[in-house]
Amino acid sequence: MEESQNQRRMEPPKIQRLSESVVNRIAAGEVIQRPVSAVKELVENSLDAASSSVSLLIKDGGLKLIQVSDDGHGIRFEDLPILCERHTTSKLSSFEDLQRIKSMGFRGEALASMTYVAHVTVTTITKPQLHGYRVSYRDGVMEHQPRPCAAVKGTQIMVENLFYNMAARRKTLQNSSDDYSKIVDLVSRFAIHHINVSFSCRKHGAVRADVHTVAMSSRLDAIKSVYGVSVARNLIEIEASDNDPSTSVFEMHGYMSNANYAAKKITMVLFINDRLVECSALKRAIEIVYAATLPKASKPFIYISIVLPPENIDVNVHPTKREVSLLNQEVIIEKIQSVVESTLRSSNEARTFQEQSAGQSSSPRINTSKEVNLSPMPTGSRLLKVPVHKLVRTDSLDPAGRLHAYTQIMSDRHLEKSASLNAIRSSVRQRRNPKDSLELTSVQELLDKINSNCDPGMTDIIRHCTYVGMADDVFALLQHNTRLYLANVVNLSKELMYQQVLSRFGHFNAIQLNDPVPLKDLIILALKEEDIDSECNDDDSLKEKIAEVISHWF
Ligand SMILES: Nc1ncnc2c1ncn2[C@@H]1O[C@H](COP(=O)(O)OP(=O)(O)OP(=O)(O)O)[C@@H](O)[C@H]1O
Ligand SMILES: [Mg+2]
Structure with a gap:
């Protein structure tokens, strides 16, 4: 059975x-x-x-x-x-x-x-x-x-x-809950490629459309309108092409984010022969370039449109038409990657910092409605979402070291006041450091020696760095452009004091010591100095007596 x-x-x-x-x-x-x-x-x-x-x-x-x-x-x-x-x-x-x-x-x-x-x-x-x-x-x-x-x-x-x-x-x-945001993201991608078509995408019941474009004259305007000014102002135009049938035949045009742009997620909009597609190999190639050139957290925004002869592309490789297969795909990817790399390198050399300020007109609006989460703006454009206590001072030149100076809108009056304050400060500084009155040639020689020995690169780093914080008791972390430096604060302070002493020689202000030095000791010291000068050699007990008598007078 x-x-x-x-x-x-x-x-x-x-x-x-x-x-x-x-x-x-x-x-x-x-x-x-x-x-x-x-x-x-x-x-x-x-x-x-x-x-x-x-x-x-x-x-x-x-x-x-x-x-x-x-x-x-x-x-x-x-x-x-x-x-x-x-x-x-x-x-x-x-x-x-x-x-x-x-x-x-x-x-x-x-x-x-x-x-x-x-x-x-x-x-x-x-x-x-x-x-x-x-x-x-x-x-x-x-x-x-x-x-x-x-x-x-x-x-x-x-x-x-x-x-x-x-x-x-x-x-x-x-x-x-993210299907609507996926739809908004998709329509945004179409909108920046088909710039002669008006797009709108609205949630049922909402008054405002989440994507709204009218036919635009330029691609950059379309990107600005869809992804915001903060993305558009950080974009660089890129182009690449090849017309050698033995290697590859294609034309590429696009926009890529520069070194100032930082987002947590890559946004890559890729059109091949006007088809919105995905290409994981190209995406990876671009991510590698950005990761190697920029700090780890910065992910790029990149829009690429590739045009190649229709016979070099197979559109029938994916059930949802999401992917296509290209003839000589590796060569095309390699060429695009090298253009992205060289463009990013040159943009990285001229990196600038943007201060975060609530008054910036270009910043996205703070919206309390749910829809703001659904907008397709990459994280890089949502700077205002950084909690205030996490904001970092990004301009080492500004004397105001307090954070709220960067997060509050300065009124015109405030600006005027701070301008006049700066003028007063600099005149006080001039009075304290009267350069013309430096008469001692020996001091002048020492100062000249310092100036001729100073390293211009190092001076630039010290002058334009941003103080990040102390790494331990001795080393401070400084940021200069895209690099981080550890600076020995003890050595830096010694050098600073030495140079200050030289440049202010003869014009020191009164220094109040925490524990005053006894007058008697000072007089003895002075008498001994005199001895060295006059080469006379009285005994010490006599000097002590003289010092005691003089200090009684005061
Ligand atoms: N919005 C539209 N305006 C005009 N014609 C349309 C529209 N939508 C669909 N059609 C017509 O309906 C046909 C069938 O559309 P459908 O999307 O099913 O197939 P397809 O676009 O031809 O191919 P695929 O399945 O790859 O999208 C299209 O070929 C087109 O002629
Ligand atoms: Mg169809």
Whole structure:
């Protein structure tokens, strides 16, 4: 009995054909992995339809509603019945077309996938039509005949109740709060590349859009508008190209952050032949350059657009079209890496520090609403979030050593007052150090010797360093540009006192000693000095007596 059961267990399981609906739902789950994947497909469809404006409305992180409206060429009435069937597309007819495809879509799968995991409603109007049509889809087919409706130019697609039939996925996504920020991040990336298209992305119920761009004249303006001034002002333009078929053929244009920019996470926006893609090898290559050149915590912002002949790129390598494969990828990456490296090196030599101040107009606003966390600004642009007690003084030239001087807005009156205070201070300093009155040639010689021996590099470090703190009892940590130095404070103080004594020689102020020296001792000392000068040698007891008598007089 047991033996026959075992035998049955050894039999291979029967292979059966899956029903079409199961196949479609499995495929759909692969194409639409989370709300942001549906948004990417819809925005790409709008861009493929030659739109000049794309607006998004998102409810509940995209699970309740994703609505994308564009002003593109619309969808023909006759195509509506097969619009959401799998493998129906207007962008490709033969496999060879894939080799020179310019559109982002080509599989005819995105809309179909959405109808297997959500409720999809399409409203569209084409140029010759007097009115639009609206139709809803489920599982790839129309739920009813297209209904005439009022419509503005273009297409509006609503995706509702995403993953309504995939309980496990819906559950995991419901608990995750960052889907809306992922959508905002995605739209921001499109917005800085397609600068002749206006984008807007708004949360349902919110008055303000989280991404809002109008067609821009320059890429830098677009970056400024989307990621903020603090990012844009720290960007350097980069270019690279190669036109040798034996190595690589490409053109690259972009913007990369300089040495002043610091963020905790890398932001890399990469477009290859106008496709928003990811390339982990290129990302790693760039991260290596930044990590080797800048302090560890600084991660870059980089926007790169690469254009290469369509036949040198395979767009059909990833189910969500997130990655592409390039001919001579290693060579292209190496060339881009070396351009980034040399640009960063030269920018690092001219590094400047930005003071943090609450009055800076360019700083992002402090917003108490939740939405501020969702904005795509990299950490580097959120300087105001640093707790006040952690702010560091970054300008060694400013005499005010207290932190609050940097965190409070200085009124004009305050500035005037401090300017006049500085003038008084410098005149007092001049009076104390009357350089012209230095008459002793021996002292002057010593000072000249110091000046001729001084090392200009070292002087610059001491003059422009930022004091970080004491490392131990003797060594202080100083920052100069991007380098950190340990300075022996005891030796530095000795040298400072020595040079002060020389330059103020003959003009010392009165020095009050903590324990006054007895007058009698001083007189004895003076008498002994006199002895040395006059070479006379009286005995010590006589000197002590004289000293006692004189000190009684005072
Ligand atoms: N916003 C839109 N405006 C005009 N036509 C659209 C729009 N969205 C979709 N279409 C039409 O619907 C077709 C199917 O779209 P779908 O996204 O499913 O496939 P695709 O874009 O051709 O390929 P892929 O699956 O790779 O995205 C498209 O080929 C296009 O003709
Ligand atoms: Mg598509």
